[in-house]
Amino acid sequence: MVRGCRWKREKGLEKQYREAGTKWGHGIEGVMGHSSRISLRQPPPMWEPQQPSVRMVTRLLLLTSALLSTCQAVESPALFTSVTLTLEPSNAVSQGTNVTVRCQALVSSSGFLNRKYTIYKDNTVVYTESITTAEDLIYSLRMARVANTGKYKCKVNIPGKELSSSSEKLTVTGLQTPVLSVDKRVFSEGEEVTVGCKAPGESGAIVFYFYKDSKELYEERVDANHVETRLRFNNAGDHRLHCDYRVILLTDSVPSNASNNVVVTVKELFITPVISVRPHGSMIIEGDNLDISCSVSGNLQNSSGLKVFLSKGPTLLSSGQSKANHSMRALAEHSGEFQCSLEVGNVVKRATENVRITELFSQPVLTMYPTEVFEREKITLTCKSTNYSSDRISSSDVKYSIYKDNYTLTPGSFNGIYVVPGVVPNSSGIYSCKADARMISKYSAKLPVQAKVLVSKPEITAIGRVIVGKPFQVRCHSDRGSLPIEYTLWKKYSEVNSTTVQQPHHQAIFPVTVQHYSDMQDYKCEARNNPKIDTVVSNKLNTTVIVPLSNPGLSVVPDLLEVTEGNEMYLICGVEGSPPVTFKWYRRGNVQPLFTTTSTQSSASHRIKGVGNEHSGTYYCEAINYANMVRSQPVTVDVKMATWKKGLIVACCLLVVALLALACVLRYNSKRGKRENAAELSVKPSSPKSDDSLTVSLTHSTMEVYNPPEVGVDAAVSVWSERPVDPGSDGESSAASNNEPDVEYTEVVHRQPVDPARAPLRKGTETVYSEVQNSPTGAPGDHYDYQGSVEYADLNGDQPEVNQALLEVNHQDHHDLPVPVE
Numbered sequence: 001m002v003r004g005c006r007w008k009r010e011k012g013l014e015k016q017y018r019e020a021g022t023k024w025g026h027g028i029e030g031v032m033g034h035s036s037r038i039s040l041r042q043p044p045p046m047w048e049p050q051q052p053s054v055r056m057v058t059r060l061l062l063l064t065s066a067l068l069s070t071c072q073a074v075e076s077p078a079l080f081t082s083v084t085l086t087l088e089p090s091n092a093v094s095q096g097t098n099v100t101v102r103c104q105a106l107v108s109s110s111g112f113l114n115r116k117y118t119i120y121k122d123n124t125v126v127y128t129e130s131i132t133t134a135e136d137l138i139y140s141l142r143m144a145r146v147a148n149t150g151k152y153k154c155k156v157n158i159p160g161k162e163l164s165s166s167s168e169k170l171t172v173t174g175l176q177t178p179v180l181s182v183d184k185r186v187f188s189e190g191e192e193v194t195v196g197c198k199a200p201g202e203s204g205a206i207v208f209y210f211y212k213d214s215k216e217l218y219e220e221r222v223d224a225n226h227v228e229t230r231l232r233f234n235n236a237g238d239h240r241l242h243c244d245y246r247v248i249l250l251t252d253s254v255p256s257n258a259s260n261n262v263v264v265t266v267k268e269l270f271i272t273p274v275i276s277v278r279p280h281g282s283m284i285i286e287g288d289n290l291d292i293s294c295s296v297s298g299n300l301q302n303s304s305g306l307k308v309f310l311s312k313g314p315t316l317l318s319s320g321q322s323k324a325n326h327s328m329r330a331l332a333e334h335s336g337e338f339q340c341s342l343e344v345g346n347v348v349k350r351a352t353e354n355v356r357i358t359e360l361f362s363q364p365v366l367t368m369y370p371t372e373v374f375e376r377e378k379i380t381l382t383c384k385s386t387n388y389s390s391d392r393i394s395s396s397d398v399k400y401s402i403y404k405d406n407y408t409l410t411p412g413s414f415n416g417i418y419v420v421p422g423v424v425p426n427s428s429g430i431y432s433c434k435a436d437a438r439m440i441s442k443y444s445a446k447l448p449v450q451a452k453v454l455v456s457k458p459e460i461t462a463i464g465r466v467i468v469g470k471p472f473q474v475r476c477h478s479d480r481g482s483l484p485i486e487y488t489l490w491k492k493y494s495e496v497n498s499t500t501v502q503q504p505h506h507q508a509i510f511p512v513t514v515q516h517y518s519d520m521q522d523y524k525c526e527a528r529n530n531p532k533i534d535t536v537v538s539n540k541l542n543t544t545v546i547v548p549l550s551n552p553g554l555s556v557v558p559d560l561l562e563v564t565e566g567n568e569m570y571l572i573c574g575v576e577g578s579p580p581v582t583f584k585w586y587r588r589g590n591v592q593p594l595f596t597t598t599s600t601q602s603s604a605s606h607r608i609k610g611v612g613n614e615h616s617g618t619y620y621c622e623a624i625n626y627a628n629m630v631r632s633q634p635v636t637v638d639v640k641m642a643t644w645k646k647g648l649i650v651a652c653c654l655l656v657v658a659l660l661a662l663a664c665v666l667r668y669n670s671k672r673g674k675r676e677n678a679a680e681l682s683v684k685p686s687s688p689k690s691d692d693s694l695t696v697s698l699t700h701s702t703m704e705v706y707n708p709p710e711v712g713v714d715a716a717v718s719v720w721s722e723r724p725v726d727p728g729s730d731g732e733s734s735a736a737s738n739n740e741p742d743v744e745y746t747e748v749v750h751r752q753p754v755d756p757a758r759a760p761l762r763k764g765t766e767t768v769y770s771e772v773q774n775s776p777t778g779a780p781g782d783h784y785d786y787q788g789s790v791e792y793a794d795l796n797g798d799q800p801e802v803n804q805a806l807l808e809v810n811h812q813d814h815h816d817l818p819v820p821v822e
């Protein structure tokens with residue numbers, strides 16, 4: 001469903017302007033002018049043609065084209081469900097059937113949708129169409145042929161998405177019967193004839209085959225349903241011609257039925273080639289003159305353009321119009337088949353003759369003794385022909401010559417034996433010999449002679465690194481010396497192993513294991529390639545021996561008990577073994593090493609500056625060389641506190657103790673003073689005739705004596721006692737009141753019955769003294785001699801003596817006391 005037309009986004013429109021301007025030679029400014037960008041919501045402004053010109057018209061046309069190209073249908077989002085391809089009526093049909101290829105795309109969308117369908121046959125696009133409806137795409141194959149056989153599939157594209165169907169194979173069977181045509185039914189031998197073959201109604205790539213008497217004669221591939229060609233027939237007689245064809249498919253081809261048969265007649269040319277050899281027969285011997293001729297027999301009147309050729313194998317000996325001759329001295333290698341060929345137009349006829357030539361003497365053979373020779377040794381060369389024709393020559397008639405690198409060693413003739421002296425510095429070379437008799441020369445095969453080189457003093461080397469206790473390889477090698485060379489490895493006077501090097505790329509390698517580095521000096525090797533000469537011995541094996549690391553140890557400097565804060569600490573790692581050694585220091589708990597170094601010594605150290613408490617822990621080290629890796633035992637380091645810190649802590653502790661002691665002393669003294677002030681107890685009895693009260697004063701904030709109550713015993717009583725006023729003694733009371741306060745506080749606590757026994761007042765182990773005095777206002781006759789008496793009171797209340805003393809003091813005038821107040 002078309003919803004309308006919108007302007008593209010500003011940048012897209014500008015891009016199209018730019019592309020349009022570039023295409024016609026203008027930039028965006030040339031198309032749009034220098035105005036601002038075109039609004040998204042309204043059409044671009046129109047230019048006022050103040051000066052009409054071709055360029056302005058061109059700009060208007062470009063602008064119109066760009067605007068029209070930006071107007072596009074608004075498409076709604078879509079979702080693919082499936083794409084299916086079907087072949088109707090079926091996947092296998094006979095030729096001539098109408099086949100429908102249907103592509104169905106199930107797409108979910110909310111409105112307009114543009115779909116692009118593409119049909120493939122064997123992965124080649126055969127049809128493409130874009131539609132805007134939900135209808136299926138139909139691709140028709142009218143009158144299907146075998147060429148339509150293949151695998152079909154469909155692909156559907158919607159904006160931003162594409163989906164393909166699975167492949168379906170269509171098989172079309174049956175081919176049309178081909179028709180053969182010939183422009184002539186009767187023609188002469190060698191004449192060209194136009195032959196055609198047609199496959200009515202077929203299509204595709206077709207290969208046509210032509211047959212003569214059921215034998216394939218010619219084939220041609222075309223992209224049409226017919227083919228014509230010109231064929232030439234050289235054999236006279238009647239021949240049956242027919243054709244067929246094959247349609248080429250992707251995987252295979254389908255043959256058709258045979259076409260109709262056409263009978264043709266080929267007339268023979270009545271001319272033939274003739275070959276003759278003289279002397280005739282098998283008694284031709286080397287050195288004889290050999291004559292060979294090639295001629296033509298028959299009617300030559302209608303044989304224009306006739307030629308004859310005389311040849312032997314690939315060699316053309318002679319040629320002519322009607323006859324060819326060749327003469328030569330017969331040699332053994334001339335034996336074989338000679339051929340005479342006659343050619344008329346495109347017709348070729350042949351005649352052959354086999355010639356056998358007997359050797360006058362056989363090819364000489366060159367031999368040497370000994371078969372293997374070393375430098376500066378004698379060589380005996382012998383050249384000999386073993387067979388010869390005794391009725392023509394004798395063995396003495398054969399003469400020999402010997403050559404080295406194409407130079408004659410034996411000027412003149414000799415009996416075939418030649419000795420190369422040992423003083424010749426270099427006897428190596430290519431030797432050959434020649435035998436001559438009756439002007440016939442024969443050469444022997446070439447004999448390469450390579451004088452062997454005596455083996456040089458071998459070198460003994462170790463392959464790779466040599467590690468004590470581990471196997472390694474020893475190689476023995478001589479820079480000079482002819483193969484084969486026998487190498488033997490010795491350890492002192494004992495043979496370890498031996499091997500023979502047969503090829504240049506082979507080496508003499510022996511497996512060896514040493515248990516001590518000094519054992520390397522015991523190995524030697526010897527080499528030999530000539531059994532007639534003594535062996536040569538190498539020097540002693542000299543190479544670097546790697547001793548595996550052992551006995552690793554980690555030490556700490558200073559001593560573990562002396563590692564203190566602020567100082568330097570050295571971790572020294574030592575081992576036994578061959579350098580170079582890589583040392584690594586670790587702290588337990590850390591994967592990465594603290595420090596790594598490589599040393600040529602057997603030990604190395606790691607320095608830690610400004611040691612602190614954080615450096616306490618367990619340390620270990622690893623040592624690595626080319627042989628192995630070892631690890632030391634862990635060492636635990638406990639960093640001690642610095643001496644000045646210890647002194648400071650001790651001083652602080654002593655200061656704290658002193659302060660605590662001083663505080664305790666001050667507190668004790670303070671409490672003692674308070675207790676002494678509060679321990680004063682004053683008891684003042686009144687005269688029998690006076691109202692002066694007996695006062696018991698306990699000035700320690702509150703004095704309370706507590707004992708568990710017993711049955712019949714009064715509870716604790718607090719008495720606020722007030723001195724009574726006697727009307728008859730106002731003056732005395734007034735005088736007395738000037739010395740003592742009018743109100744006194746007395747607290748009497750009694751829990752147990754009064755014990756007449758007097759006891760001092762105690763509080764635990766501390767004795768508090770209370771002073772009991774007579775009232776200074778008492779009458780002289782009523783004076784109780786309490787002057788200077790001392791009573792003891794237990795402040796804990798554990799003793800009942802306080803209660804008893806108070807009762808004894810106040811019993812004289814009990815009725816004169818005021819009512820106690822709680």
